[in-house]
Amino acid sequence: MNEFDNPHFALPPVASGLGPFPHGPYLGTLWKHTASDQDELWIVGDDRGVVPFTVHGQVIRLVGDADLVDYRSPLGEGTADLITNAVSSCPPGMRIIADSLPRVAADVVAKGLESAGLRMSVGEHTVAAVLQLPDDFEDYLAMIGKKERHETRRKRRRYEAALGEVRFVHTPADGRLFDEFVALHRLSPGDKGSFMTKEMEAYFRELLSLEGWGIDALVDERDRMVAGGFAFENDDGYFLYNSAFDPVHSDVSPGVVLIAGLIELAIDRGARVFDFLKGDESYKFRLGAEPRQLYVVTAKT
The missing domain is CATH 3.40.630 (Aminopeptidase)
Structure with missing residues (x-):
């Protein structure tokens, strides 16, 4: 103990x-x-x-x-x-x-x-940036306004034209998704790419073994991770702790498609809140979050 x-x-x-x-x-x-x-x-x-x-x-x-x-x-x-x-x-x-x-x-x-x-x-x-979720994804799109709604749909269409339908898989028991997530994280530019040290990898791996934690991975037609969200879910909502995407596909906005897809997943799972957690990046507020x-x-x- x-x-x-x-x-x-x-x-x-x-x-x-x-x-x-x-x-x-x-x-x-x-x-x-x-x-x-x-x-x-x-x-x-x-x-x-x-x-x-x-x-x-x-x-x-x-x-x-x-x-x-x-x-x-x-x-x-x-x-x-x-x-x-x-x-x-x-x-x-x-x-x-x-x-x-x-x-x-x-x-x-x-x-x-x-x-x-x-x-x-x-x-x-x-x-922190906290998004209150409606009951339906279409209601969410209506909530964020015409410009953001148009951009979200346009980038999704461009993604699907290049990589196939938007499809998510949740953390498998074999841990493959975790290894892919770590690899993508290390491809990130700047400080984010150097963040995922061996020590951080061990920390994230153990978090994944705890109740409520998981990876939601955006995958291509061959089930390879294009982008992924590392998150915690409970009755309070969906807490997005970290994310990564493959820079090879940066021309089709995998990060934008990932976030919109995670919000849709959270709504489908009954979450009332999507919490982006700390950080005042402008995209969070364009997508409807409010500062906490x-x-x-x-x-x-």
């Missing part, structure tokens, strides 16, 4: 619509594959709630790199008091940083720090 198997991690987060990110299975996998030898795990919790911190030198953070964890939230109703009691025992000179927090979660963390007598600040961190502001709370003991 690892530290994240603790039943306290089954408590509900204080903020809603966060997918896998505040919960034990995800956090345990993240910690296993990304923590450094200098990181000390500090889980503050009891029956009232739980907050997972990591201590690195003079800095206390919530577990995990902000580039990998899209949402954070304390779990359970008593977490403000837990935070107060925990940080009150910290030596002077420690910096506390809690990022990627929805407003409700930021307020709880801030209350806990303030009750401990610390001077703290709450600032804007970044945004995330906050960072900082303090010093």
Whole structure:
């Protein structure tokens, strides 16, 4: 049993619509594959709630790199008091940083720090992009307006003329799709192409073994992946964690066809929300998403 198997991690987060990110299975996998030898795990919790911190030198953070964890939230109703009691025992000179927090979660963390007598600040961190889904894909196309609807359909027709019908397959048991996804990811230009190191590959591979995670692959007529979305699904919705496409086919807009297809899949599966997660790329908002502001709370003991 690892530290994240603790039943306290089954408590509900204080903020809603966060997918896998505040919960034990995800956090345990993240910690296993990304923590450094200098990181000390500090889980503050009891029956009232739980907050997972990591201590690195003079800095206390919530577990995990902000580039990998899209949402954070304390779990359970008593977490403000837990935070107060925990940080009150910290030596002077420690910096506390809690990022990627929805407003409700930021307020709880801030209350806990303030009750401990610390001077703290709450600032804007970044945004996520969240799309509320209708019941039908045609209703979605009507929702995004004439220009985007026309472009979505035009690029799909061009794709189909070159590569055949738009067709998706879900993660097979043999893992072939994962290997193809990793290979395509490494073909990406710039930082994205160098992101998928051997360590990241192992992290993503283990995520795929957890409940709710999967790859939806856009495939050609020979079942080869043209583009793929690595996502988590639960009752909250469809959370698109990562994606990749084959640059060989960039002239037929596989990324655009992929995203539109994933939105259609999510609607067909009954999702009420398609969450693009962190990032303010303009295409997300052209496709109907709304910004969800995330906050960072900082303090010093």
